[in-house]
Amino acid sequence: MSPRHAKHLLSIDDLTADDIHHLLELTDHMVEINHRPIPKVPALRGKNVVSLFFEDSTRTRTSFDTAAKRLSADTMNFAVSSSSVNKGESLRDTIETISAMGVDAFVIRHKSSGVPGLITRWTDASIVNAGDGWHQHPTQALLDCYTIRTRLNRRDGFDGLRIAIVGDIKHSRVARSDVQAFAALGAHVTLVAPPTLLPPALHDWPVAVSHDLDSLLPDLDVLYLLRVQRERMDDALLPSMHEYSAMYGLTAARAARLAPHALVMHPGPMNRGVEIVVDPADLPGSAILDQVTNGVAVRMAVLFSLLGTGGDLRSETLS
Amino acid sequence: MSPRHAKHLLSIDDLTADDIHHLLELTDHMVEINHRPIPKVPALRGKNVVSLFFEDSTRTRTSFDTAAKRLSADTMNFAVSSSSVNKGESLRDTIETISAMGVDAFVIRHKSSGVPGLITRWTDASIVNAGDGWHQHPTQALLDCYTIRTRLNRRDGFDGLRIAIVGDIKHSRVARSDVQAFAALGAHVTLVAPPTLLPPALHDWPVAVSHDLDSLLPDLDVLYLLRVQRERMDDALLPSMHEYSAMYGLTAARAARLAPHALVMHPGPMNRGVEIVVDPADLPGSAILDQVTNGVAVRMAVLFSLLGTGGDLRSETLS
Amino acid sequence: MSPRHAKHLLSIDDLTADDIHHLLELTDHMVEINHRPIPKVPALRGKNVVSLFFEDSTRTRTSFDTAAKRLSADTMNFAVSSSSVNKGESLRDTIETISAMGVDAFVIRHKSSGVPGLITRWTDASIVNAGDGWHQHPTQALLDCYTIRTRLNRRDGFDGLRIAIVGDIKHSRVARSDVQAFAALGAHVTLVAPPTLLPPALHDWPVAVSHDLDSLLPDLDVLYLLRVQRERMDDALLPSMHEYSAMYGLTAARAARLAPHALVMHPGPMNRGVEIVVDPADLPGSAILDQVTNGVAVRMAVLFSLLGTGGDLRSETLS
Incomplete structure (x- = not known):
């Protein structure tokens, strides 16, 4: 499947x-547009x-x-309380009704895995999954790939790159999407988490697993920290915030043991004092704000890829 | 009064x-615009x-x-809690203040009948009533007329057309506006409802009344179902939802007795299992999503009619 | 500092x-734009x-x-609950993250004095203070100056103009900004308030103070009424609403004692029956809606001054 023709x-x-490579190359064009004095094109x-x-x-x-x-x-934004979608019929009516007003793409976030896929049955519009349950967050993975690709100068792929993803893997759609994308581009991915926060059936995943962050640090090219969900603490799946920080948090001592070229990444928003104990401004390798900036460009590439008519973007300027 | 010159x-x-005919013809142009690759004109x-x-x-x-x-x-949207308009003065101050920033049209919805009319005294802007109490919802009636006109190929009027409006007529601004518009275009309208949900003084209305939906079904050109307001149940104005469905709901059995060309319409949102028991996807005559689509075009026609400078819309394209 | 080069x-x-004079002259151009059939320019x-x-x-x-x-x-709007900014770090993360998406100007309102200034450290974007605590509301002062300048035909300054600002001076950012701006342009400003609602260290302020509104009325060019905050009543800083109105409210009797050319101004929203007891529609000198209209033009001037590239605005029209 070429994303240029995907719906x-x-x-x-x-x-x-x-x-993935094609979308990242398209993102290069979007970054160029975003650096223009008038960062806008009439493409859509x-x-x-x-x-x-x-x-x-x-x-x-x-960002979208x-x-x-x-x-x-x-653009139009609907903030929908989850109460109105207790019945599948009601969700379907909502989608069909909004679609009938003339929609080219829906950007969907939902607490239940699979809802964006379900919605494709009820509308002719393109669907972009902006996060569904613990399942997927594909634009996050693409912006993470783009950030690594540009910061570490890896246009041809991630072969041999060592990436650790640290935190609550089990409940993280970011981790699922990132593992697939990083591995597809050739990286060696290690998941680092307490056993209670790892998924049950990891044998399918193209990853190594470790419970010891400190031994990995000097060899990492990318340290990817997930957001700790405080509600997991209440479920007794996590030790205290203090213990979590002691074992998995990025302290100044740990930051000092990273290689000089290594990147620190986080999908945001950060829990200061928990997974990040050191000020990111003090981290020469922080790519966290690059991730945010690249997020806009990657989402431009995705929307253009799904909705564009295939014209030459580089020649477009805003009249 | 010609709507072209109405304020x-x-x-x-x-x-x-x-x-009404003039606005529906203007809507034809808007539908043509909405089918263009770039469905936009610089008219306003x-x-x-x-x-x-x-x-x-x-x-x-x-839709607006x-x-x-x-x-x-x-466009700008203000969601106003009704608490801030307990005093007429406060509503007047709100309108005068927003007007002073430079407003060409207000689209107003209010729980009290007559508020949009009241507001015309306090601003030079055009007012579009988007629903006031039990009183009027004129753009709903126009989109309903446009839907019937196109689906039943009735460009010259509704003479002889048989339309039943079913449900809580008493509390419905949709019913009031629809009855006036359908009758103005020549249709024969029958109201179908339990006596508790009919208005007290129906002798002024250009309608017939029936309590027996089933006997009407085979002769209808349009079956228009109103939304059941659950709060009416609490007021003991309605029997149980189950009883209501049994007497007035569109079941598969009732749908089968409609003429093949007959339309089923509903202003939305639907109460599944109450006034519509059969899946609309299974109704060949459902015009419910057409109503939504036509709603955008009709509202374009209304806004253009009130605010446009009278240029030739057909020659406009987006530069 | 020339505002043309300020950030x-x-x-x-x-x-x-x-x-200030430069910004008010720029506002003249914006007013001209706002009177065009298409009140829009491509400047930003x-x-x-x-x-x-x-x-x-x-x-x-x-208005912004x-x-x-x-x-x-x-434009994009973020409504932020104050709970999310209990920690300075969190506010910083919010600003850095939104900035990273590509922001040219933030318009900031915050309950704490000094926050807009603090935010300048964390972003390359321009900051416009839209009200911070009891500190400043500079665009309000500029729109008030513009309103006086045009209504009283005072293009060259406010020398000799007598302005009274009445109400809760102590807790008012509007009063602080207005006093500075009116005095900078040469006006003679008198603050009128009960002693509990005056700031403690008034010797620095370029103002006179009075507790007796009635004796001032015949000589005023501008009567500027502040909004009474009902919560001050609860703090026992104010007498009852009734007593406040009796001493400081604009009644019909007081309005009759104003000079024919005198302006009545208010930053809005008005507390009817408290600081304004007479209907403003009955006040020939009310400039309250002019303030609102001028607010849009002044904010256009401020945004253009901070973000524009210095082109000649007068020759711009919307293509």
Whole structure:
């Protein structure tokens, strides 16, 4: 499948390594547009991009919204309380109704895995999964790949790159999407977490597993820290915040043991004092704000790939 | 009164049959625009359309918002809690203040009948009534007329058309506006409801009344189902949901007795299992999603009619 | 400092009289634009203006939003609950993250004095203070100056103009900014308030003080009424609403004692029956709606001054 001809972006699973490379190259063009004095092109003028977030996320919604506007699409946001979708029929009616007003793409976030895929049955619009349950968050994985690719100068792939993903792997859609994307590009991925926060059936995953962050640090090219969900503490799946920080948090001592070129990444928002104990401003290798900046460009590439008519983007300027 | 020169759209009462025909013909042009690759014209560029919804309705607000954007107007939405309008003065101050920022049209929804009309005294902007109490919802009636006109190929009027409106007529602004519009275009309208849900003074209405839906079904051209408001049950104005469905709900058995060309319509959102028991996807005659699609085009026609400068819309394209 | 080259607008304190005059002259151009059939120019096309309101204010937010759109900037609104900024780190993360998506200006309102200034350290974007604690509200002062300048035909300054500011001076950012701006332009300002609502160290302020509104009325050119905050009553800093109205409210009797040319101003929203007892529609000298209208033009001037590239605005029209 070439993403240029794909209709939806539901999962990294649906993309080949070539597909990912193609989207990252398209992102290069978007970064160039974003550096112009007027960072806008008419590529998606008249297209209607609707974000439908059943879980709140100002950060991700804003990133998609900015991306759509830079391509001159019209945007609309629906904040939907999850109460209105207790019945599948009701969700279907909502989608069919909004679709009937004329929608080209839905950007969907939902607390249940698989909902974006389900929605593809009820509309002719393109669906972009902006996070579904513990399942997938494909644009996060693509922006993470793009950040590593540019910061570590790895345009041809991630062969031999050592990446550790640290934290609550079990409940993380970011981890699932990142593992697939990093591995597809050739990286060696190690998951680092207490046993209670690892998924039960890891034998399918193209990863190594470790419970000892400290022994890995000097050899890492990328240290990827997940957000600790405080509610997991209440479920007794995590030790105290203090113990978690002691074992898995990025302290100044741990930061000092990273290689000079190593990147520190985080999907945000950060829990200061828990998974990040050192100020990121003091981390020469922090790529966290690059991730945010690249998020807009990657989402422009995804929307253009799904909705664009295949014109030459480089020759476009805003009239 | 020709709507081309009218300043406000407050009630179907203010429109002649010619006015309605004129707006429906204008809607034809809007439908053509909506089918273009870039469904947008600069007709209302620089105009400021403000929606002021004192009752929440994402569906109607979005429809107006989409309509305004397709005509290149700027849009702003105010969600106002009804608490802030306990005093008439406060509502007046709100309107005068927003107006002073430069507003060309207010789209108003309010729980009290007559508020949109009241507001015309306090602003130079055009007022579009998007639903006031039990009184009027004129754009709903126009989109319903447009849907019947196109689906049943009735460009010259509704003479001889048999339309039944079923449900809580008494508390329905949709029913009031629809009855006036359908009758103005020549249709024969029958209201079907339990006596507790009929208005007290029906002798003024150009309608027949029936309590027996089943006997009407085979002769109908349009079966228009109203939304059942669950709060009416609490007021003991309605029997149980189950009883209501049994007497007035659209079941598969009832759907089978409709003529093949008959339309099923509903203003949305639907109460599945109450007024609609059969899946609309299984109804060949369902016009419910057409209503939503036509809603955008009709609202474009209304906004253009009130705010446009009378240029030839057909020659406009987005530069 | 010339505002044409300033990066931020944090306080009237940072502006010279020449700076203020320059911004008011720029506002003249914006008023001309706002009177065009299409009140829009492409001056800030591609610029991203983000409003970040930690205190709710639909009125001020909408005014900035309208101003940005008339200059063709893109706009985004974040309503932030104050709970998420208990820690300075968290506010910093929020600012850095939104900035990383590509922001040209933040419009900030915050309950704590000094926050807009603090934020300048964390972003390359321009900061416009839209009200911080009891400290400053500079665009309010500029729109008040512009209103007096045009209504009283005082293009060259306010020398000899007599202005009384009445109400809760102590807790008012509007009063602080207005006093500085009015005095910088040469006006003679008198503060009128009960002693409990005056700031403790008034000797630094370029003002006279009075507790007797009635004796001042016949000589005033401008009567500026502040909004009474009902919560001050609970703090026992104010007598009852009734007593306040009796001593400081604008009654019909007091209005009759104003000079025919005198202006009545108020930053809004008004507490009817408290600081304004007479209907403003009955006040020939009310400039309250002019303030609102001028607010949009002044904010256009401020945004253009901070973000514009210095092109000749007068020759711009929307293509």
